[in-house]
Structure formats: C-alpha cells, structure tokens
Amino acid sequence: MASLAELEKICTQVRRDIVRMVHAVNSGHPGGSLGCTEYLVSLYFEAMNHKPVSFTMDGKGEDLFFLSNGHISPVFYSVLAHSGYFPVKELATFRKLNSRLQGHPTTHEGLPGVRISSGSLGQGLSVAIGAALAKKLNKDNSIVYSLHGDGELQEGQIWEAAMYAAGKKVDTIISTIDMNGQQIDGSTDNVLPMGDLKAKWEAFGWDVLAMNGNSLKEVVDTLNSAKTRTGKGKPVMILMKTEMGHGVDFMMGSHKWHGVAPNNEQLAVALSQNAETLGDY
Numbered sequence: 304m305a306s307l308a309e310l311e312k313i314c315t316q317v318r319r320d321i322v323r324m325v326h327a328v329n330s331g332h333p334g335g336s337l338g339c340t341e342y343l344v345s346l347y348f349e350a351m352n353h354k355p356v357s358f359t360m361d362g363k364g365e366d367l368f369f370l371s372n373g374h375i376s377p378v379f380y381s382v383l384a385h386s387g388y389f390p391v392k393e394l395a396t397f398r399k400l401n402s403r404l405q406g407h408p409t410t411h412e413g414l415p416g417v418r419i420s421s422g423s424l425g426q427g428l429s430v431a432i433g434a435a436l437a438k439k440l441n442k443d444n445s446i447v448y449s450l451h452g453d454g455e456l457q458e459g460q461i462w463e464a465a466m467y468a469a470g471k472k473v474d475t476i477i478s479t480i481d482m483n484g485q486q487i488d489g490s491t492d493n494v495l496p497m498g499d500l501k502a503k504w505e506a507f508g509w510d511v512l513a514m515n516g517n518s519l520k521e522v523v524d525t526l527n528s529a530k531t532r533t534g535k536g537k538p539v540m541i542l543m544k545t546e547m548g549h550g551v552d553f554m555m556g557s558h559k560w561h562g563v564a565p566n567n568e569q570l571a572v573a574l575s576q577n578a579e580t581l582g583d584y
C-alpha cells in the first residue's frame with residue numbers, strides 16, 4: 304500500500320497526464336478528470352484488490368471498477384497506466400486514429416482495465432449491479448465499484464437501478480457520485496436541480512456516506528470505511544464533493560472546462576502548477 308505522500312505524487316503526475324493528453328489532440332474532458340484524480344488514485348493504489356498484470360474480463364477473485372461517466376477517460380487511462388495495466392507511453396496515443404485510448408472507453412480494441420464501453424450516461428450503475436450479482440452467484444465476495452457524474456443522475460435508468468440494488472440486497476457494490484455541481488451546459492442546479500441527494504439515496508434504501516473528493520486522506524479513509532459496510536444487506540453510495548478542474552487554478556469551478564482543451568500557454572501554466580514527480584510519457 305502507498306503512503307499519502309506517495310499517493311500525492313501520483314495525483315500530481317496524473318494531473319500532468321490529463322492536461323497533456325487533451326492538449327495534444329485539442330479535444331477531451333479535463334475538468335471532471337482533474338476533479339476525480341484523488342478518487343481514482345486512491346481506488347487503484349489503495350482500496351481495490353485488483354490484478355493489473357493478469358487482467359481478465361471476468362475479473363474472478365478481484366474487485367471490479369466501472370466508469371459510467373466515460374467522458375473523463377483521461378484520468379481513467381492515466382491511473383490504469385500508472386497501475387500497470389498498459390505502458391504509460393501509450394497515453395501519447397489518446398484520441399488518435401486506431402488508438403486503444405478512445406475519447407470514451409471502448410472494449411473492441413482490448414485495452415486492459417476496461418470492461419465496458421461507457422459514456423452513454425446512466426448505464427454504468429446497471430452494469431455494476433449485474434457484475435455484483437454475478438459475483439454473488441459465483442460465491443465471490445469481491446467488491447464492485449462504480450463512478451458517476453452528478454449530471455448523470457438526471458437519467459431515469461439510474462433510479463431504476465437504485466431501486467433494484469436495494470430491493471435485491473446487492474450489498475457488495477460501492478458506487479460514488481462526483482458532485483462537482485457542473486455539467487456541459489452550466490451548473491446542475493440551473494440545468495435540472497436534483498435536491499437533497501443524501502435523502503434521496505437513503506429513501507431508495509442505500510447506505511450513504513459523504514466525502515470531500517479533493518482531500519486525499521478523506522477519500523482514502525472514506526473508501527476504507529465503505530468497504531466495512533459491504534455485506535450487510537444494503538448497497539453503499541458515496542456522495543463525493545469535488546471541484547471541476549481541481550489543481551489547475553484557471554479551470555477550477557467552471558463548467559466551461561467540461562470538454563475544452565488548454566492552448567499552449569494554458570498548458571504551460573497548468574504544468575507549472577503540477578510539478579513533475581514521476582516522469583512524463
């Protein structure tokens with residue numbers, strides 16, 4: 304297991320990867336990726352039991368993760384690469400023709416670490432629940448994790464899945480909502496307010512935790528706490544407050560960086576705010 308200091312270094316490198324990847328092809332989604340960096344680093348380097356060097360699609364005997372809001376693929380790819388699923392140098396192929404690292408994760412190119420194509424919002428929770436049920440049938444007590452955007456909760460399928468998981472006591476799933484309050488057209492409150500999400504998820508029968516997703520220690524502690532709550536009859540939900548574009552000051556808190564790449568000058572500023580630690584690809 305990595306120390307908090309080691310995890311911080313990985314977070315810094317991941318942020319460098321994110322801005323460099325989207326800048327290189329002038330496309331991609333840096334805002335949400337930057338905001339979810341601490342979560343994905345903590346998940347893959349601390350919380351999950353997984354096997355990067357012997358990846359299989361079925362993932363028997365290991366924890367699984369499903370990224371539902373697939374547009375934040377830059378952070379996902381960077382964390383997978385630094386975890387050992389594929390060479391870090393492959394990050395340089397992001398969004399290029401014939402690359403395994405498409406703008407939204409896909410499975411047809413066989414990228415290790417990716418078990419579903421995602422980005423069509425609202426579907427990831429259903430997939431994660433299915434995987435958790437399959438593990439139960441196989442008497443596999445491993446945990447299934449999923450990540451979702453808060454704007455994604457405007458999709459009706461999410462709430463159908465929420466009812467099903469609680470009703471069928473799918474209690475080996477830990478889902479997380481990235482509550483950055485922003486989506487492509489503006490703030491979530493302006494596009495479609497979602498009210499008291501804690502009360503809603505509890506009403507749907509989930510065990511609900513909350514955390515500051517940009518506090519590395521809090522993320523690590525909350526994920527570890529969530530694991531102790533599995534196997535007790537309820538699915539677990541973490542409401543994770545983050546800041547869009549966290550770690551790059553001119554991107555922070557603005558929906559305008561949901562899907563816009565930095566120019567040359569902006570890239571230089573972003574990199575200067577995230578000093579190199581592990582070495583760029």
